[in-house]
Amino acid sequence: MTEALEILFTASFWVAAIRIASPLIFATMGELICERAGVLNLGIEGIMTVGAFAGWFTVYSGGDLWTGVLVAALSGAAFGLLHGTLTVPLGLSQHVVGIGITLLATSLTYFTYRLALPEVTSPPKIEPFQPLPIPGLSKIPILGEALFSQTPLTYLAFLTVAIVAWVLYRTPLGLAVRAAGENPTAVEAQGISVSGIRIGAVMAGSALMAVGGAFLTMSAFNSFFFEMINGRGWICIALVVFGSWRPGKALLGAILFAAFDAYQVRLQQLTGGIVPYQIFLMMPYLLSILALVLVARRATYPKALMIPYQKGER
Amino acid sequence: MPQQPDLAASPPLSPQGRGEHGAPVLRLQNITKRFGSLTANNAISLDLAAGEIVALLGENGAGKTTLMNILFGHYVADEGSVEVFGKPLPPGDPRAALDAGVGMVHQHFTLAENMTVLENIALGTQPMWRARFDRVAARTRIRSLSSDFGLAVDPDAVVAALTVGERQRVEILKALYRNARILILDEPTAVLTPAESEALFKTLKLLVAQGLSVIFISHKMAEVMGVSDRVMVLRAGRVVGERRTSETTRAELAALMVGEEIAPPQIRDVPYGGQVLVLDGVSTAGRSSGASLDNASLTLKSGEIFGLAGVSGNGQAALSGLISGTETLRSGTIHLFGDEHRAWTTREALQLGIGRIPEDRHATGTIGDMSVAENLILESYRSPRFSRQGFLRRDAIKEFAREIIADYDVKCPSPDARVRLLSGGNMQKLILGRALDPKPKLIVANQPTRGLDVGAVAYVHRRLVEARDHGAAVLLISEDLEEILTLSDRVAVIFKGRISPSSKRGERSVRELGELMAGHGLEAAA
Numbered sequence: 001m002t003e004a005l006e007i008l009f010t011a012s013f014w015v016a017a018i019r020i021a022s023p024l025i026f027a028t029m030g031e032l033i034c035e036r037a038g039v040l041n042l043g044i045e046g047i048m049t050v051g052a053f054a055g056w057f058t059v060y061s062g063g064d065l066w067t068g069v070l071v072a073a074l075s076g077a078a079f080g081l082l083h084g085t086l087t088v089p090l091g092l093s094q095h096v097v098g099i100g101i102t103l104l105a106t107s108l109t110y111f112t113y114r115l116a117l118p119e120v121t122s123p124p125k126i127e128p129f130q131p132l133p134i135p136g137l138s139k140i141p142i143l144g145e146a147l148f149s150q151t152p153l154t155y156l157a158f159l160t161v162a163i164v165a166w167v168l169y170r171t172p173l174g175l176a177v178r179a180a181g182e183n184p185t186a187v188e189a190q191g192i193s194v195s196g197i198r199i200g201a202v203m204a205g206s207a208l209m210a211v212g213g214a215f216l217t218m219s220a221f222n223s224f225f226f227e228m229i230n231g232r233g234w235i236c237i238a239l240v241v242f243g244s245w246r247p248g249k250a251l252l253g254a255i256l257f258a259a260f261d262a263y264q265v266r267l268q269q270l271t272g273g274i275v276p277y278q279i280f281l282m283m284p285y286l287l288s289i290l291a292l293v294l295v296a297r298r299a300t301y302p303k304a305l306m307i308p309y310q311k312g313e314r
Numbered sequence: 315m316p317q318q319p320d321l322a323a324s325p326p327l328s329p330q331g332r333g334e335h336g337a338p339v340l341r342l343q344n345i346t347k348r349f350g351s352l353t354a355n356n357a358i359s360l361d362l363a364a365g366e367i368v369a370l371l372g373e374n375g376a377g378k379t380t381l382m383n384i385l386f387g388h389y390v391a392d393e394g395s396v397e398v399f400g401k402p403l404p405p406g407d408p409r410a411a412l413d414a415g416v417g418m419v420h421q422h423f424t425l426a427e428n429m430t431v432l433e434n435i436a437l438g439t440q441p442m443w444r445a446r447f448d449r450v451a452a453r454t455r456i457r458s459l460s461s462d463f464g465l466a467v468d469p470d471a472v473v474a475a476l477t478v479g480e481r482q483r484v485e486i487l488k489a490l491y492r493n494a495r496i497l498i499l500d501e502p503t504a505v506l507t508p509a510e511s512e513a514l515f516k517t518l519k520l521l522v523a524q525g526l527s528v529i530f531i532s533h534k535m536a537e538v539m540g541v542s543d544r545v546m547v548l549r550a551g552r553v554v555g556e557r558r559t560s561e562t563t564r565a566e567l568a569a570l571m572v573g574e575e576i577a578p579p580q581i582r583d584v585p586y587g588g589q590v591l592v593l594d595g596v597s598t599a600g601r602s603s604g605a606s607l608d609n610a611s612l613t614l615k616s617g618e619i620f621g622l623a624g625v626s627g628n629g630q631a632a633l634s635g636l637i638s639g640t641e642t643l644r645s646g647t648i649h650l651f652g653d654e655h656r657a658w659t660t661r662e663a664l665q666l667g668i669g670r671i672p673e674d675r676h677a678t679g680t681i682g683d684m685s686v687a688e689n690l691i692l693e694s695y696r697s698p699r700f701s702r703q704g705f706l707r708r709d710a711i712k713e714f715a716r717e718i719i720a721d722y723d724v725k726c727p728s729p730d731a732r733v734r735l736l737s738g739g740n741m742q743k744l745i746l747g748r749a750l751d752p753k754p755k756l757i758v759a760n761q762p763t764r765g766l767d768v769g770a771v772a773y774v775h776r777r778l779v780e781a782r783d784h785g786a787a788v789l790l791i792s793e794d795l796e797e798i799l800t801l802s803d804r805v806a807v808i809f810k811g812r813i814s815p816s817s818k819r820g821e822r823s824v825r826e827l828g829e830l831m832a833g834h835g836l837e838a839a840a
Contacts (some may be wrong), residue, residue, distance in 0.1 A: 007639065012392075056724050156529075169447060170440050170446055170447055171444060172436075172438075172439075172440040172441065172443075172444055172447050172448060173442050173443060174447070175429070175436070175437050175447060176437060176438060176442065178426065178428070179426040179437050182426035182427060182428050182429065183424065183425065183426045183427070183679060184423040185420075185422075185424040186425055186426045186434065186437065187437065187438070188408055188424070188487075189408060189418065189424040190386070190408075190412070190437045190438035190439070190488070191384075191409030191411075191412040191413070191438055192406045192409070192437070192438040192442075209458075289341055297658060300428065302428075303427070303428075
């Protein structure tokens with residue numbers, strides 16, 4: 001039993017937790033931006049798949065790593081534009097469009113993969129982002145190692161949270177985004193285009209989701225394979241709710257979930273086959289549901305979330 | 315994203331003379347707008363001069379709000395043109411209207427409730443891509459506008475925490491913050507207390523004194539007479555008259571607006587019948603909004619209208635919920651037609667012969683996206699007339715809908731029209747038809763005329779009196795003391811969940827009732 005607790009005090013556990021959290025942080029921020037503007041983006045799972053492939057394939061074809069991240073973000077934004085065009089000016093159901101985007105993006109990715117690499121049986125690897133320890137800070141026991149000896153993409157994830165929080169709460173643009181998710185008529189009445197704000201938010205958010213996907217291929221698994229997103233996108237949707245649509249809280253949620261995940265892997269090794277491993281696989285999700293029940297019941301969601309805004313309708 | 319001028323930096327409004335009186339600052343010409351088969355605006359023209367308050371008077375559904383939404387760019391007119399300060403305004407572009415100096419205070423406020431007053435006002439007034447939202451300059455400007463025009467409101471308060479009156483001030487500040495020269499107010503007093511309305515009128519006078527122009531949309535005669543320089547009367551989408559306020563009378567305007575004489579409800583004495591509903595020491599479990607009933611007692615007899623006055627939130631919702639079956643009893647006894655009941659479900663309530671006219675037409679009275687016909691059978695769809703073996707009988711339903719539409723004068727394009735598209739008055743007539751057609755023996759009418767225009771109010775009153783004359787017991791719950799005193803045979807007051815002893819109409823003065831409504835002496839009486 002003490003061994004199970006000791007895991008919590010090892011640096012390797014926390015390093016893993018932060019690494020697992022990184023893609024979730026990107027994608028959660030992406031979803032959060034969309035929802036704050038009033039659009040539920042269920043395309044997240046597929047857009048992450050696109051990002052994972054686009055980033056990986058850019059590097060595989062000879063591009064450098066940051067070009068890969070940029071290509072991933074742009075492909076995400078392109079699917080965001082499709083999602084935004086269908087849900088905002090055309091006012092189609094955000095659920096249906098989102099699921100459609102997920103199916104389309106995932107299948108298109110697999111199709112492209114097969115076209116590009118018809119002969120391959122085992123997924124080819126790329127040279128991924130390497131850990132970049134921050135001098136000094138990374139020497140702090142446990143915390144320092146966990147936070148400051150990660151790859152640049154993880155640092156970018158944390159930076160993204162700060163930027164999203166700043167933009168949402170401290171800039172005129174963020175004000176318009178939040179207002180669009182709360183009461184689009186207020187935005188329209190102040191002469192700002194609701195469509196412009198919402199499509200922009202969905203594109204930016206989708207770009208972040210794609211970067212989250214790219215993290216998996218460029219900073220974790222080093223190659224692309226099918227089903228690799230494995231429900232992470234759906235978790236991010238729950239994390240946005242868990243975080244009450246606030247970037248800081250959502251960040252905590254992502255780390256918490258990742259910690260559960262890292263912990264269950266280690267517990268599996270500890271019990272050595274006595275308990276079926278599926279029980280452990282279930283654990284993070286069960287705990288997430290519990291956390292949602294405790295936290296999210298009081299959450300005040302953006303009032304115009306999922307409500308299409310059609311100008312001139314009554 | 316277009317760049318906006320940085321308004322936070324510009325100086326507050328400077329007072330201007332009223333010299334340009336006469337040259338129109340705003341000119342609407344031949345505006346026509348259709349929604350499907352409904353022509354909401356039919357070739358309407360309007361001129362507005364600097365420093366002038368023009369009232370746009372008309373019943374609900376006359377087309378006032380549609381016209382202003384066209385001016386502000388929310389709707390695009392099918393025909394006609396808008397000119398502001400001599401320049402044509404491009405259609406369908408609120409930003410162009412704002413930039414031209416047109417500000418609008420909507421009837422349903424356009425505020426984001428989770429944000430502060432300052433954020434709501436400054437939204438869209440600073441360049442969008444700026445790295446920092448300038449709160450300090452915005453706050454200074456809002457403060458100075460507030461004090462100049464008597465619009466007291468804390469810039470850092472969250473809108474959700476504000477009263478309705480404060481929210482309206484925020485809306486006016488929004489327009490002034492953008493240097494609006496023409497202010498449109500859509501039914502501004504519908505949600506205000508009399509004191510708040512007075513303050514609003516004072517603000518409007520201050521504004522026109524500084525050379526602004528105001529269009530004031532209303533259906534309340536007293537306000538129009540008190541505040542405007544000129545009145546345009548709209549009916550069914552057309553201008554039916556235009557008068558200088560000083561040269562007209564309330565009666566003339568009322569006749570123009572409604573197009574016919576309004577007869578006051580004929581009230582004749584009907585002998586009371588037996589006891590229909592007796593509540594004795596009733597308390598409720600508090601599922602409804604507002605106060606629960608607290609040891610309330612009430613006797614309702616057939617053939618009477620029992621008026622229950624009181625400020626909203628004092629247990630009216632609990633009482634009407636209890637009678638219509640959505641609220642549960644905690645203690646006390648209920649007798650209906652002499653039988654004791656613990657409680658009844660909503661379905662049983664209908665079977666027992668209770669008709670309900672709910673407080674909120676939109677939320678609990680109708681389903682906006684369903685058709686008129688479907689809404690009409692919501693309470694009776696199980697009867698063999700409308701359904702057989704689990705299938706709806708569409709022809710019978712439509713025939714019934716046509717009957718009600720004709721009998722209750724519901725103005726709608728067809729029984730298939732979505733209820734959302736009806737005006738408030740027609741929605742209420744639909745609800746009246748649905749509730750009264752089965753000839754209920756007990757009718758709960760909770761705020762039956764709130765927000766309706768003169769014609770519709772008179773209609774509702776006439777129908778309630780008619781139901782009473784046919785022997786129904788009518789419980790009329792209203793905040794409008796005048797309505798209670800015009801219609802009721804007996805009057806009582808509800809305060810904090812308790813109901814005062816009743817008195818015959820005229821036994822208590824308005825002042826006495828007012829004191830009871832404020833809670834004076836009720837504890838002793840109860």
